[in-house]
Amino acid sequence: MERLKPKITVIGSINMDIVVEAERLPEQGETILGEKVHFIPGGKGANQAVAAARLGAETRMIGSLGNDEFGKSLRSSLMREHIDISGVKEVDQIHSGVASILLSKNDNRIIVIPGANAECVPADLEQKRELIQKAEIILLQLEIPLKTVEHAVRLAKAEQKKVVLNPAPAAKLSKEILSLIDFITPNRSELSLLTGQTITDEKDLEQAMSALIDLGPQHVVTTLGDQGAAFMDHHRKLMRIPGYRVSVVDTTGAGDAFNAAFAYSIATGHSLEEAVSFAVKVSALKVTKLGAQIGMPNWEEVERFQQST
Numbered sequence: 001m002e003r004l005k006p007k008i009t010v011i012g013s014i015n016m017d018i019v020v021e022a023e024r025l026p027e028q029g030e031t032i033l034g035e036k037v038h039f040i041p042g043g044k045g046a047n048q049a050v051a052a053a054r055l056g057a058e059t060r061m062i063g064s065l066g067n068d069e070f071g072k073s074l075r076s077s078l079m080r081e082h083i084d085i086s087g088v089k090e091v092d093q094i095h096s097g098v099a100s101i102l103l104s105k106n107d108n109r110i111i112v113i114p115g116a117n118a119e120c121v122p123a124d125l126e127q128k129r130e131l132i133q134k135a136e137i138i139l140l141q142l143e144i145p146l147k148t149v150e151h152a153v154r155l156a157k158a159e160q161k162k163v164v165l166n167p168a169p170a171a172k173l174s175k176e177i178l179s180l181i182d183f184i185t186p187n188r189s190e191l192s193l194l195t196g197q198t199i200t201d202e203k204d205l206e207q208a209m210s211a212l213i214d215l216g217p218q219h220v221v222t223t224l225g226d227q228g229a230a231f232m233d234h235h236r237k238l239m240r241i242p243g244y245r246v247s248v249v250d251t252t253g254a255g256d257a258f259n260a261a262f263a264y265s266i267a268t269g270h271s272l273e274e275a276v277s278f279a280v281k282v283s284a285l286k287v288t289k290l291g292a293q294i295g296m297p298n299w300e301e302v303e304r305f306q307q308s309t
């Protein structure tokens, strides 16, 4: 794929990830000794912004940080990635978002304390509307208040922008909002929550994705971890892109890599199938490195991987 510079605006969370590595995860009520701790920039919004910027997108971000040490460090790491952070505000009296991540072998458990992310409000979007106007694609997740995400979707559509919504962490969404979404990218459990359907096999997956299309989005893309991804449009035919066998170091942020790469590819005029295929590659590369944000691949790495597969 040729390297282009599409304009992507991410509206979402910024966290400091406190990553604790241990041989195994503790049982309920148990204390164990771990091996390492890392303080790594994270947050689904910021991770997606960094991944998009590393692929070459002209990336802007709207979000909220606390006036604290984590906030300073998170701000500088976004700036180092050449992301326009004129839409990232600083709030007093509340700490920056933090994620506590337990990492063991190929598994992780995450608890997010939103902190300043909860202060990213609809009025911020009105104030920074030009950042929406400048974008080709608006990329959203659900780690900031739902009313802000809903406002962002409405504004983006009023400005005739394409909307990619990564519905993570899982939450119910209204039909009105779902019907304004161009691309929704749940994982299996998010798809299950959005549709109220249990998914155990391929047939369930197809039915649930079709049920989600009934609720309004134009396209549904379901991420399936190491099994790649499935996608569907209004023709209701389930299509699959298989995953890659890679040596897994850290799966944190794999979904973020996927969403950024998917948005990048759609913004550069690729088809749904091409975009899903590209996103599966980029997220496979992400899991070979530690850290959600620092582990995002750059364009050269993606090109090398594309040539080797």
Ligand code: RIB
Pocket: 013, 015, 016, 017, 041, 042, 043, 044, 047, 098, 099, 110, 112, 143, 252, 253, 254, 255, 256, 292, 293
């Ligand atoms: O998707 C991974 C991200 O989820 C982490 O970086 C953490 O901050 C949480 O937001």
